[in-house]
Amino acid sequence: MATKQSGLGRGLGDLFARTDEDQSTPLQDGSTFAELPLEQIVPNPQQPRTIFDEDDLAELAASIGEFGVLQPVVVRKAGRNSYELIMGERRLRASKLAGRATIPAIVRGTEDTALLRDALLENLHRADLNAIEEAQAYDQLLRDFGCTKEDLANKIHRSRPQVSNTLRLLNLPERVQMKVAAGVLSAGHARALLGLPDAESQERLAERIIAEGISVRSTEEIVALGRGRTEPRSSVSRGPRLPNERERDLSTHLSDHFDTRVKVNIGRNKGKITIEFASGDDLERIMAILDGTTI
Incomplete structure (x- = not known):
């Protein structure tokens, strides 16, 4: 059965007329366009986003089922009949949910390190990342592509302290990071927890924040008072003055x-x-x- 296409979908179909998987269309920047089988595209290990909203994917899958994929994914050759995804994981996942066999793709060069770096930067701009995913993406750019914090801050239009403070979230214990990634603990809470001296105290206070619904400001005050443990003190003593x-x-x-x-x-x-x-x-x-x- 032929799928229904919007005017935009038909326009892309006219632009990329050759859709046979064994054929490709050269583009001006040296890359090529092709309609690739989904089974030939492997996930991108450098994808910063690891959590995808199921409802959003279902909505996108329904749109793809009706109109097709309106924006090609970006891949690079990874081997014989194998491609590594660079950009477009939501479109790839939704296409699989929609039952499509192929997806339009722009195929880039295999050794273009700058391309991979810029693709990761673009993903940072376009993807709705949680704070931990964002920190992991920053860390990868610093480690794998030789970026400095200043370079990274300039490219993503954020201050160097913002980049540094986001990276510090990776110093939290894994259990706390998972809570931030799952959205049950905010980035503000996570930054406040960094003021505690050890992982055990951070995990205990994180559990208390979730159970009691403690605000970020209250969490900062608890940390400032050195009361990052959930059990009550054996004796009552006057704590230090709260900062104004x-x-x-x-x-x-x-x-x-x-x-x-x-x-x-x-x-x-x-x-x-x-x-x-x-x-x-x-x-x-x-x-x-x-x-x-x-x-």
């Missing part, structure tokens, strides 16, 4: 600027700023910022 709004704002600003935890305490006559560092190299990095920049 001015102190919190300054602490957040300086923490972002120095890419580490900074505490600000403003007293009646004097104050104190505490900058934490993880190692000698980290201290040298902070000293370089102090010597070379103005806040």
Whole structure:
């Protein structure tokens, strides 16, 4: 049975008239267009997105069943009759759900490292990633493609502290990361948990946040008070004074600027700023910022 096509679908069909899987159409940038069997396309190990909404996929599958795939996926040759997906995993998955045998694809070169890097960057812009998927994508770009944090921040139009703070989420224990990826724990909660000294405390407080519906602000206060454990204290003691709004704002600003935890305490006559560092190299990095920049 012939599938119904919209005007846009027919337009693409006219543009890419040769759809036989053994044929391809050369494109101006040196790549080719072809209609490829779904079974020949393997998943992209560099795909940052790992969680796909089933309802969204079902809706896209219904659209593909009626109108076809309106935007080709992007692949590269991986072997004889085998292609590696670079962009378009939602379209690929939905096409399988729709029962299609083939999918329109643009085939790129096999050794184009810059292409893979840029494809991953495009996925970061276009995909609705959760905070952990985003952090993993950042980490992959830094490790596999030699990007610096500054380069990455510029390419995705975010500040370097934003990139650094997102990457820090990968320091959380795996169980907490899974909760963030599943959407039961927000990125704000996750960043607050990083202030706790060990994985066990982070996991316990994460469970408490979910069970009690604790807000991000309350979580930050719990961490600041050093009460990241769920069991009550054996004796009641007066805790430290909670930071006021001015102190919190300054602490957040300086923490972002120095890419580490900074505490600000403003007293009646004097104050104190505490900058934490993880190692000698980290201290040298902070000293370089102090010597070379103005806040």
